[in-house]
Structures are given as C-alpha cells and as structure tokens.
Amino acid sequence: MTRVKKYKISEFSRLVGLSTFTLRYYENEGIIKPHRDHNGMRYYTTADIKWIGFVLHLKGTGMKITALKEYVALRAAGDATIPARRALLAQAQKDCEAEIAERQANLQVLNHKIDWYDGKLDASIAETESFETYLKRFE
Amino acid sequence: MTRVKKYKISEFSRLVGLSTFTLRYYENEGIIKPHRDHNGMRYYTTADIKWIGFVLHLKGTGMKITALKEYVALRAAGDATIPARRALLAQAQKDCEAEIAERQANLQVLNHKIDWYDGKLDASIAETESFETYLKRFE
DNA sequence: ATAAGTCTTATAGTACACTCTAAGTCAAGG
DNA sequence: CCTTGACTTAGAGTGTACTATAAGACTTAT
Incomplete structure (x- = not known):
C-alpha cells in the first residue's frame, strides 16, 4: 500500500510554476479538479502535475x-x-x-x-x- | 509635376485594413503622422501605406x-x-x-x-x- | 500558543491593444 | 442644400487571462 503523494496548493504552485491564484482560477474555469481532504483542503497529485503540464503545452500552442x-x-x-x-x-x-x-x-x-x-x-x-x-x- | 495621391482617413483605412479608430489611436501613440490639408483634415500618402505595412510586419513578429x-x-x-x-x-x-x-x-x-x-x-x-x-x- | 497557511465569495485591478460613443463643429460632394 | 464624412477631447467598453484584495473562519506546523 504505497500512499500517493499529496501536494497542497502552495507546494503544487511551486511545482508547476503557476500562482495559487491561477490554480484556483483554473479550478473555477473547470480546467483542473484537485481532490479534497477530510477538512476540505485541496490537494494535488502527480497526475495533476502531468495534466497541468499538458495544459501548459496546449496553452503554449496558443489555445484559448x-x-x-x-x-x-x-x-x-x-x-x-x-x-x-x-x-x-x-x-x-x-x-x-x-x-x-x-x-x-x-x-x-x-x-x-x-x-x-x-x-x-x-x-x-x-x-x-x-x-x-x-x-x-x-x- | 505629378501630384502625389492623397488618401483621406476612410479610404486609407480600407487600403491598410485598419479602422479609422485604430489609425487615430496609432497617431496618438506617435506611430503614424499623417499630413494635414489647409482645413486640418488628415491625409495619407503611399509612403504612409508602406510605413503602415512595415509597422504591421513588426507587430506581426510580436513587437509591442x-x-x-x-x-x-x-x-x-x-x-x-x-x-x-x-x-x-x-x-x-x-x-x-x-x-x-x-x-x-x-x-x-x-x-x-x-x-x-x-x-x-x-x-x-x-x-x-x-x-x-x-x-x-x-x- | 501562535504564526502561517488554507478556505470561502465576491469584487476590483492590471495589462494590452484596440474599439466605440458622445457631442458639438466644420467641410466636401452630388 | 443637405447628407455624409471629418474634426476634436475625453472617457467608457471589450476581450483575454490573469492577479490581487478583503474579511472572516478554520487548520496545520513549529
């Protein structure tokens, strides 16, 4: 039972190079759906890192x-x-x-x-x- | 004495594909300086067409x-x-x-x-x- | 315990480059 | 003559994508 690494928003922010503002904004826009812990705190996983990576590539092509x-x-x-x-x-x-x-x-x-x-x-x-x-x- | 062709703003607008709004805006920004006739009306010449052409190329490279x-x-x-x-x-x-x-x-x-x-x-x-x-x- | 971090919603500000309107005057063409 | 178009200043609106703040509540880390 290997526990999956969970990143809080500020750590994740550093990892993907997007501000916490932007992460919450993307969430509002439905572009990313972080998980929530028992207290309602967002957490992100490596899958989310990959997804944001892809999103940034798409954005980098000029996609709106x-x-x-x-x-x-x-x-x-x-x-x-x-x-x-x-x-x-x-x-x-x-x-x-x-x-x-x-x-x-x-x-x-x-x-x-x-x-x-x-x-x-x-x-x-x-x-x-x-x-x-x-x-x-x-x- | 071949007279130089003068374009009024609306004709020039059509020629270069920029709205009259944009032309006046560019003028405000100092990017283009049309001539003025005896009544203060703007007029543009073929030199201005070439200049705007170059400006659009520069803008097209991403220049601010x-x-x-x-x-x-x-x-x-x-x-x-x-x-x-x-x-x-x-x-x-x-x-x-x-x-x-x-x-x-x-x-x-x-x-x-x-x-x-x-x-x-x-x-x-x-x-x-x-x-x-x-x-x-x-x- | 206390500081730092996170949560919420709603709203405002920033940056860029236009884009348009108002309102009043004046000029040109048919 | 009269419609269309040009002039002015100043300011508001648009679109895109963030970026930031407020304010109050709650959680986590040292």
Missing part, C-alpha cells in the same frame, strides 16, 4: 482558455467524445501552424530590415536605396 | 506598441540613432525567434497527442497506454 474548457468537458463526457476531442486538437494544431507561418513571414521582413541596416552601416548598399526597393529583391 | 513607439522616436531623432534602431530590431528578432521555437515545441506535444488519438482510434496502440507513457518515447 475557452477551447481548453471545451476539451476538458469532452474528456469528462467519456470515450464517445474522442473524435470531437481529436477534432478540437486538430484545430489547435492548424491554428498554431498558421500562427507560426505568419510569424516566420513577418520575421523574414524584420530580418531583411536588419540586413538593410547592416548594409547601410557597412555602406555596402547604396545610401539612397529604400527599404522597399531592397525588399523587392526577395519577391 | 511601446517598442514600436521607441523605434519611431529613434527614427525621428536622425541618423545618429541607427545603431540603437538596429539593436531594437535585433531584440525583436531574437524575441520572435524564441517565440517561434517555443510554439514549435508545444506544437510537437500537440502533434504527439493527436498521433496518440489516432493510434487509439485505429486500435494500433494499446488502449491502456497513457499519453505520458507514449510521450516518453520521444524524450
């Missing part, structure tokens, strides 16, 4: 709290919702890929601008050359 | 309004600020690259989770295999 809530609701509704959950994640995947692509495109312009500054500083491109003219080289 | 304002201020202060401007853009570049890398790492986890769902749906991995176990394969 609302989508996260939907996902949790589907999870709670049982195996019948597996296709719906997969669809939700696939949407997040698509959105994240699009977001990355957009960032990269914008970064490209920024890179060119820095190149231009470097060119100007090195006097290796004409002083009069405008950024727009310069950019046309890459179109 | 405050950084943008700094950049504009430096620009207005003349050529002596070129190194500072370059540094500001280099910082934005670094931040953007870091952001992209982080998104990609999180996307990776999402991809794996979707693979896991697909595995489960195909019954090609054991029903009992947990996501965490699965993920360990990639560590």
Whole structure:
C-alpha cells in the first residue's frame, strides 16, 4: 500500500510554476479538479502535475482558455467524445501552424530590415536605396 | 509635376485594413503622422501605406506598441540613432525567434497527442497506454 | 500558543491593444 | 442644400487571462 503523494496548493504552485491564484482560477474555469481532504483542503497529485503540464503545452500552442474548457468537458463526457476531442486538437494544431507561418513571414521582413541596416552601416548598399526597393529583391 | 495621391482617413483605412479608430489611436501613440490639408483634415500618402505595412510586419513578429513607439522616436531623432534602431530590431528578432521555437515545441506535444488519438482510434496502440507513457518515447 | 497557511465569495485591478460613443463643429460632394 | 464624412477631447467598453484584495473562519506546523 504505497500512499500517493499529496501536494497542497502552495507546494503544487511551486511545482508547476503557476500562482495559487491561477490554480484556483483554473479550478473555477473547470480546467483542473484537485481532490479534497477530510477538512476540505485541496490537494494535488502527480497526475495533476502531468495534466497541468499538458495544459501548459496546449496553452503554449496558443489555445484559448475557452477551447481548453471545451476539451476538458469532452474528456469528462467519456470515450464517445474522442473524435470531437481529436477534432478540437486538430484545430489547435492548424491554428498554431498558421500562427507560426505568419510569424516566420513577418520575421523574414524584420530580418531583411536588419540586413538593410547592416548594409547601410557597412555602406555596402547604396545610401539612397529604400527599404522597399531592397525588399523587392526577395519577391 | 505629378501630384502625389492623397488618401483621406476612410479610404486609407480600407487600403491598410485598419479602422479609422485604430489609425487615430496609432497617431496618438506617435506611430503614424499623417499630413494635414489647409482645413486640418488628415491625409495619407503611399509612403504612409508602406510605413503602415512595415509597422504591421513588426507587430506581426510580436513587437509591442511601446517598442514600436521607441523605434519611431529613434527614427525621428536622425541618423545618429541607427545603431540603437538596429539593436531594437535585433531584440525583436531574437524575441520572435524564441517565440517561434517555443510554439514549435508545444506544437510537437500537440502533434504527439493527436498521433496518440489516432493510434487509439485505429486500435494500433494499446488502449491502456497513457499519453505520458507514449510521450516518453520521444524524450 | 501562535504564526502561517488554507478556505470561502465576491469584487476590483492590471495589462494590452484596440474599439466605440458622445457631442458639438466644420467641410466636401452630388 | 443637405447628407455624409471629418474634426476634436475625453472617457467608457471589450476581450483575454490573469492577479490581487478583503474579511472572516478554520487548520496545520513549529
């Protein structure tokens, strides 16, 4: 009978890097459901650490709290919702890929601008050359 | 003497895809300085279109309004600020690259989770295999 | 025993970047 | 001429995701 390690909110807070405020907020939003001891005190387990870890990864893809809530609701509704959950994640995947692509495109312009500054500083491109003219080289 | 095309705020708004509210807001923030006609009416030119285009690219890298304002201020202060401007853009570049890398790492986890769902749906991995176990394969 | 931690609900504040309204004046186009 | 659009300042509202406080009760740790 190995007893499962129980974390109180402040310890758990340190472990997962979220404030106790945020943990209670997530609980209110239904994103995490800690257990309660005989006195009504919250406790969290390693399973909760893993779950929060996954939540943070999802959030890190840009997924909104609302989508996260939907996902949790589907999870709670049982195996019948597996296709719906997969669809939700696939949407997040698509959105994240699009977001990355957009960032990269914008970064490209920024890179060119820095190149231009470097060119100007090195006097290796004409002083009069405008950024727009310069950019046309890459179109 | 080819006269330069002047755009009123509503036309310009349509051209650049920003509301007139946003254009005035950007002006308040010092991000854009439209010209004024004899009656005090704003007008914008093709140079402003290009500038807003660049601004949107910078914003698209994740640059904050405050950084943008700094950049504009430096620009207005003349050529002596070129190194500072370059540094500001280099910082934005670094931040953007870091952001992209982080998104990609999180996307990776999402991809794996979707693979896991697909595995489960195909019954090609054991029903009992947990996501965490699965993920360990990639560590 | 006492300090520190946790519990509750409700509410307010923060940050960012808009987004919109009011209210009154003035200008431009058909 | 008259509707549509532009001007002004100042302030309120929106959305997202926290972040914090109050206040009173109760628990846990030293």
